[in-house]
Amino acid sequence: MTLWRVRATIDDRPGFLAVLAASLALRSVNILSVQVHTTAAGAVDDFLVDAPTSVTAADLLEAVRRGRGRDPWVSLADVRGLVDEPTRVLALAARVVADRDALEDALVRLLGDCEISWRADGGTQPDGYTANAMRLLDPAGGVLFIHRPEPAFTPAEYARAHALVGLARIPSKA
Amino acid sequence: MGSVGGVLLRLRVALPDRPGSLGQVARVLGVVGADIVSVMVLERVGGRAVDDFTVVWPASAPADRVLDGLAAIPGVRVDGVWRGTEVSEPGREVALVGQVAANPATGLATVVDATPALFGADWAAALRLSAAWAGGGASELMVIASSWCAPVVLPSMDIAPLRPRAVTAADGTHLAVAPFQRDGLMLVVARAEPPFHRSEVERLAQLVGATAAVLDASDRGVVA
Numbered sequence: 001m002t003l004w005r006v007r008a009t010i011d012d013r014p015g016f017l018a019v020l021a022a023s024l025a026l027r028s029v030n031i032l033s034v035q036v037h038t039t040a041a042g043a044v045d046d047f048l049v050d051a052p053t054s055v056t057a058a059d060l061l062e063a064v065r066r067g068r069g070r071d072p073w074v075s076l077a078d079v080r081g082l083v084d085e086p087t088r089v090l091a092l093a094a095r096v097v098a099d100r101d102a103l104e105d106a107l108v109r110l111l112g113d114c115e116i117s118w119r120a121d122g123g124t125q126p127d128g129y130t131a132n133a134m135r136l137l138d139p140a141g142g143v144l145f146i147h148r149p150e151p152a153f154t155p156a157e158y159a160r161a162h163a164l165v166g167l168a169r170i171p172s173k174a
Numbered sequence: 175m176g177s178v179g180g181v182l183l184r185l186r187v188a189l190p191d192r193p194g195s196l197g198q199v200a201r202v203l204g205v206v207g208a209d210i211v212s213v214m215v216l217e218r219v220g221g222r223a224v225d226d227f228t229v230v231w232p233a234s235a236p237a238d239r240v241l242d243g244l245a246a247i248p249g250v251r252v253d254g255v256w257r258g259t260e261v262s263e264p265g266r267e268v269a270l271v272g273q274v275a276a277n278p279a280t281g282l283a284t285v286v287d288a289t290p291a292l293f294g295a296d297w298a299a300a301l302r303l304s305a306a307w308a309g310g311g312a313s314e315l316m317v318i319a320s321s322w323c324a325p326v327v328l329p330s331m332d333i334a335p336l337r338p339r340a341v342t343a344a345d346g347t348h349l350a351v352a353p354f355q356r357d358g359l360m361l362v363v364a365r366a367e368p369p370f371h372r373s374e375v376e377r378l379a380q381l382v383g384a385t386a387a388v389l390d391a392s393d394r395g396v397v398a
Contacts, residue, residue: 015204017213021197030193032223034213048215084214084373086267086292090380093271097387159265166272170391 003077004060006047007151008069013043016068023067027059028052035085037154044154045069048077073151075112089160093167100140100168107146110160114148129158136162139169180209180230182258184294186368190249191223199250202243203227206235216371224371228258228294254368258294267292271384278392283319285361285385290321292381293350293374295365297324303333303358318359329364336360338379340370350375352382356389
């Protein structure tokens with residue numbers, strides 16, 4: 001079996017989960033966890049699912065669409081995916097506090113497949129984000145730019161990334 | 175998300191760990207208009223899964239009948255239903271660690287106040303174990319900080335061994351405990367039902383670990 005992360009926009013609530021789960025079950029795909037993010041565009045749902053190894057990304061995308069999930073995105077999940085999100089994020093926070101040099105690595109682990117660049121002269125604009133980019137002031141000076149082609153960043157992801165960068169203000173052990 | 179007029183409920187459900195099981199539970203909840211906010215998997219062992227569902231429950235929904243409906247699904251068992259105080263907003267857990275860093279002097283109280291929402295619990299407290307206990311004497315717990323709704327007299331419990339774990343107090347209150355590895359300090363979170371799962375105990379241990387890292391930095395005088 002293979003763990004996948006699935007993100008999709010779901011309009012029909014309540015009852016959406018029953019429809020989606022039924023569609024995925026036809027492919028022998030088992031939903032393990034669900035997290036709803038509310039955005040300006042509606043509710044975006046993150047799922048962790050367990051699929052037979054024979055199921056491809058295309059199969060999964062099709063099954064999500066048939067289960068009334070719009071704009072689906074799927075990606076292979078690592079095994080740590082089973083740990084709940086608050087627990088995972090707290091562990092990353094402790095790492096950043098203990099070693100500020102771990103910040104960029106912690107951001108990659110938090111946000112998944114993204115690229116991080118740093119510019120000394122990033123300007124004086126405040127922190128912010130768009131669907132594919134985040135801009136965060138580096139406490140050490142300069143600006144961190146994070147780029148992820150897909151899926152679109154959610155307010156929850158931005159809130160966590162912003163808070164994580166803030167922790168790097170704490171000088172680490174000498 | 176249709177949360178108007180609803181209350182936040184948490185349901186702990188044991189179900190067969192196979193495709194479609196979660197959908198059957200979701201269908202029963204959907205029929206009465208309960209909106210599922212999150213499903214957290216606590217464990218997957220021996221073909222069974224234990225999940226915590228957080229739902230917005232419509233005020234008019236007949237709770238007893240829904241629970242009967244869930245229990246009627248083959249292989250499904252409802253292990254607990256309890257009222258959630260609030261949904262912890264995303265990023266809250268890291269922002270909390272940041273607040274401790276910004277103001278270490280009141281850091282423990284800040285963590286204690288935020289902990290119940292992070293765990294769907296009734297109350298939390300920071301306790302200190304007296305030195306006498308460490309020396310083999312009678313144990314004595316001092317309350318350093320306690321949250322809204324914490325009882326004036328804490329339930330009596332067996333705190334040894336001092337490591338992250340779930341405990342049930344003499345009066346039936348369920349608690350999760352995690353020590354700070356400093357000054358005999360520990361963080362305790364409590365609710366009437368259900369008992370804390372080991373994955374919740376792990377989350378509490380991570381919260382304590384991150385808080386302790388910040389307080390250690392503060393002790394070295396490096397936090398402004």
